[in-house]
Amino acid sequence: MTVNNNNNNNSSNADSSNNNKLFSLKKWNAVAMWSWDVVSDTCAICRVILMDACLRCQADNKQDDCVAVWGECNHSFHNCCMSLWVQQNNRCPLCQQEWIVQRIGK
């Protein structure tokens, strides 16, 4: 609003070169959705979709803290489900390989 004097035919406009164009971008509100980068979207331990918190966290209202975990075998579960699981049996419930955490989502 300040320097602009509406002289559109004049190419020596004070604004950036965008203004020479018929349509120029002023603002963009971009929308994206994130999801866990997983092969199967359901946690095989609690049977809840990984994008939702596991039942335990839903009940405790800790949805935001319920993250996914990936093993070396590339299978993924809720981190809290898996940490309970390994106390009993240190193998992946899906492939029976030894469970080694590859990464934890955040």
Place this chain on the structure above:
Amino acid sequence: MTKITPQFEDYWPSMQQAISKLLHQLDVSKLEWQELFWNVHNVLQWDEKAKDKLQDALHRDVLEFISEAQSTVLSHHDDQSLLKAYVAAWSKFFVQCNYLPLPFAPLMTNPNKSSNTKNTINEENIVRKLMYSSWNENIFSNIKHRLQDSAMKLVHAERNGEAFDTQLVIGVRESFVNLGSNANDKSIYIENFEKAYIESTESFYHSKAAEYLLSYGVQSYMVWADSKLKEESTRGAKYLEPFSLPALNDTCVRVLVTNNKDLILSECLGMIQGNNTNKLNLMFKLLDRIEEGVEPMLNYLEEHIVNQGLADIMASAEIITQDSEKYVEKLLNLFTKYSTLVKEAFNDDPRFLTARDKAFKQVVNDTSVFKLELASRPKMNNGQATKLPPESRCPEMLANFCDMLLRKTPLSRRLTSEEIEIKLKEVLLVLKYVVNKDVFMRYHKAHLTRRLILDSSADNEKEENMVEWLREVGVPADFVNKLARMFQDIKVSEDLNQQFKNSQNGTSEIINIKILNVGAWARGSERVQVSLPLELEDFIPEVEEFYKKKHSGRKLQWYHHMSNGTICFSNQYGRYDLDVTTFQMAVLFTWNERPTDKISFENIRLASELPDAELRRTLWSLVAFPKVKTQIILCDVPLKSMKDFTDTTLFWVNQDFHLIKNGKPQRRGKLNLIGRLQLSTEKSVEEDNEKIVQLRILRTQEAIVKIMKMRKRITNAQLQTELVEILKNMFLPSKKMIKEQIEWLIEQKYMRRDDDNIGVFIYMA
């Protein structure tokens, strides 16, 4: 002690004198009265035979007095004076019956257990009984029918408005009550006096009621009957023993109300139509005295509300189907009107409230004006397509109206915060009657999504209140929680956007990002491909880079059908800011390289990579935007329908585009072209409908299994009832769907039919 033992004969004369005085109600001095006690005591102490002698003598004297009284009473031949004389004599005698027995109390003490007086307390007083039975035998039993008749005549006269000494009737009643063989025996009274009283009441009103109805009509009859019922209950309290009142009341109600029930009811509908609350209230009070008396009124009310409601809606169908505000307003007027009626006429009686609710439910869920067709393509259920019967569009309209109140709209700007709150509460009231709340939820969620993504909420606090209100009216928790999660998520995203802007320099003015949790917003919803203009494309890696640093294990998907922005359009008239969707942007930017070219539909499609249907919608929104005089884009086909575009249809930028305000062309201005376009892709409506159906099927199966698991064994009818109960806050399952799901569950061996009775199901673990 040389004194001779006192003998009965010695004392009797003086006693007799006192007794006679008492009976005749002459003055008895204190001394005489005390002497009587003393004498009685003395005689009984010393003379063994005195007890019998005394009783005999007393009896003789009483009889003598009674026969005197008898002759005075019976000397009157005229019934009326007979009654008067009798009641006069009786009331004297009645008083004496309380005094005379006192000195003779020792007569009753049983010498064998003289110390133990407790037992004798409740025993009949011998003297009083002697007096009563003598009176009964000698006077009353002979003339009781005459007395009773004249008493009834008096009551009759009183009903006709004549005044008289009420004591006359009361005296007769007392005689009947007291002259029973013992104090607890009221049979003489019941069989004679009460019976006569009730019968005369009935015959009196039997003829009167008919007469009154004939000459004054039903409406005044109701007033009359009501006042008569009250009058008779006061009169009954005066003339009858308290225990007779229910019987009297029953008779009055029968003769005044029950016998004329049909005539009274025939006025009911007219009164409801005329909103005649006072008279309806009277009718309600009258008919409520009869068992099941108000049932027909309930039916009239329900029927009327339904007819009126549907007629109202039918009459303004055109406006209502287009304008959700008008529709909700119409419904609310109807509700308010009849809720007031039920309150004023029927004191909010629960039975009438139920009838009202049933009627509202029918109006709200009626499908004659507008329907919503829900169908699902065969997907999950052994290949068969599920088509549901049409449903009312009411829930959709309600959701639309909520959106108008919660979004920044002319409506929400016009109303105060309190007014908006009231209106939202009203919507929830209507929602209570909506059978298929899941449809409302779907639309509500879609609207909320749009408001949050476009930042177009009028009031964030109200948005969050609404979520709690929905919870309060019984919307299932999993749905409400999902809405709450959207609010949480959008806040997380706002923080992220701030961090992103801080990390950038220069571009931060232009771009805002929303990165949302797919679980909370749009699970499974289809994304639409688009080739972004370079200006936008450049941002993508920047954002992805930034996001990767913040989070790990996450993948991002761009939802360009949700994103939007502002562009500046410059031409010879001025510079205009346009709010557009990203699709509109992609299309418009095609002309940046060749501002004056005419570009074919096909070429725009190649440039934007939008699917055919989306491109049509997007172009249509640019060539035929309803709110402006001059369109931004022009084309070479007549503007009838977006279906008329062909591959060769040409489009070009309208260089004469300008905004007009107050009749003057503006050099500057802002125009929002997004409208309803955002977030609803061509396919999504159909998909949403399908999703509703799928969800219903799942919910039904889930509920059946839940019930079966609990009951193990259940009849078909019971299962249906429990199913409807469980699902009532979401939707009303159709009979057909229930049947299909049961069949499916049987096939899947979740349950089976009983071998002996196919109407019974058995759960199979």
